[in-house]
Amino acid sequence: LGNQWALIFNGKLNVKKLGAIGDLATDDTLPAKAAIIAVGASGSGSPYFPAGKYKITSSLSCSPTNDISLLGDGVGLSQIRSTVAGSPTLLAGDHVGSETRTFSLDGLSIQYDGASPPVSGTVAIHARNIVSPSRLTNFSIQKFYDGLKLEATSLIGNIFISDFTIGNTESKGIHLLGGVQGVWIRTGKVTARQDGGSPVSTSVGMQLDYCNGVYLDGLDLLLNGRGMLVTPSTGETVHWVFGNQVILDTNLGAGLDINPQGGTVNGFDFGTCWASSNGEIGVKIRGSSASVV
Numbered sequence: 001l002g003n004q005w006a007l008i009f010n011g012k013l014n015v016k017k018l019g020a021i022g023d024l025a026t027d028d029t030l031p032a033k034a035a036i037i038a039v040g041a042s043g044s045g046s047p048y049f050p051a052g053k054y055k056i057t058s059s060l061s062c063s064p065t066n067d068i069s070l071l072g073d074g075v076g077l078s079q080i081r082s083t084v085a086g087s088p089t090l091l092a093g094d095h096v097g098s099e100t101r102t103f104s105l106d107g108l109s110i111q112y113d114g115a116s117p118p119v120s121g122t123v124a125i126h127a128r129n130i131v132s133p134s135r136l137t138n139f140s141i142q143k144f145y146d147g148l149k150l151e152a153t154s155l156i157g158n159i160f161i162s163d164f165t166i167g168n169t170e171s172k173g174i175h176l177l178g179g180v181q182g183v184w185i186r187t188g189k190v191t192a193r194q195d196g197g198s199p200v201s202t203s204v205g206m207q208l209d210y211c212n213g214v215y216l217d218g219l220d221l222l223l224n225g226r227g228m229l230v231t232p233s234t235g236e237t238v239h240w241v242f243g244n245q246v247i248l249d250t251n252l253g254a255g256l257d258i259n260p261q262g263g264t265v266n267g268f269d270f271g272t273c274w275a276s277s278n279g280e281i282g283v284k285i286r287g288s289s290a291s292v293v
Contacts, residue, residue: 012048022052072107088126132158210236232263243270
């Protein structure tokens with residue numbers, strides 16, 4: 001490189017080193033983006049948000065061209081406080097083409113602080129075409145229109161999600177679509193209850209549109225409009241969903257609502273699960289024998 005220095009980085013890149021304050025009053029969007037870009041350019045490392053409240057006012061893209069991991073000091077300690085309306089706060093993976101990426105997150109709270117109620121498209125995390133070893137663990141999502149949206153352009157995935165809370169959502173807590181495949185979810189809670197009041201009647205704890213191989217263990221879907229909605233459209237399939245210790249209680253509608261809209265539901269296997277104290281029936285299955293197999 002002649003008389004130039006080359007920086008080789010492999011580790012945590014503290015967003016405060018790039019100018020973030022974390023006091024909720026200061027807009028920390030640019031330092032956060034700078035950390036993500038720097039890590040993406042190096043091909044390794046993790047943007048690190050130490051304890052603080054980071055005001056974010058536009059979407060953070062993590063990252064269309066490289067694998068990336070966001071780290072914090074723990075739920076409630078490291079907080080991303082977003083005012084991004086109508087768009088995702090965190091964009092993970094390839095949202096342009098069909099390339100696959102890895103994306104991980106650990107030890108962060110993400111909360112929407114914009115106008116209430118949030119409008120459609122106000123999503124905490126929208127991950128597209130992310131694959132193994134992607135892991136989202138030890139996190140919280142609060143007050144968004146949709147919480148976590150996982151999408152794929154074909155049957156790809158292998159995503160591990162654990163130890164989380166998603167609350168006060170307006171529409172969907174978790175949404176699987178586009179053919180995402182191999183999703184492991186354990187030890188989590190999803191509720192649409194609005195700050196101690198009633199949930200929005202149209203809200204869904206978890207919605208499955210198009211996916212293959214979903215493994216649920218220790219998942220609570222409580223106090224939503226419906227606990228889980230399975231609704232593949234024409235040409236889509238929800239194939240092999242396995243549940244253990246899944247609680248689908250105290251929802252306004254059905255705990256589990258299987259309602260294909262032209263698509264096919266093939267293979268549900270739930271054991272040691274509960275669906276009681278719902279406003280409607282615990283498990284509701286609609287559709288013909290050809291659409292629900």
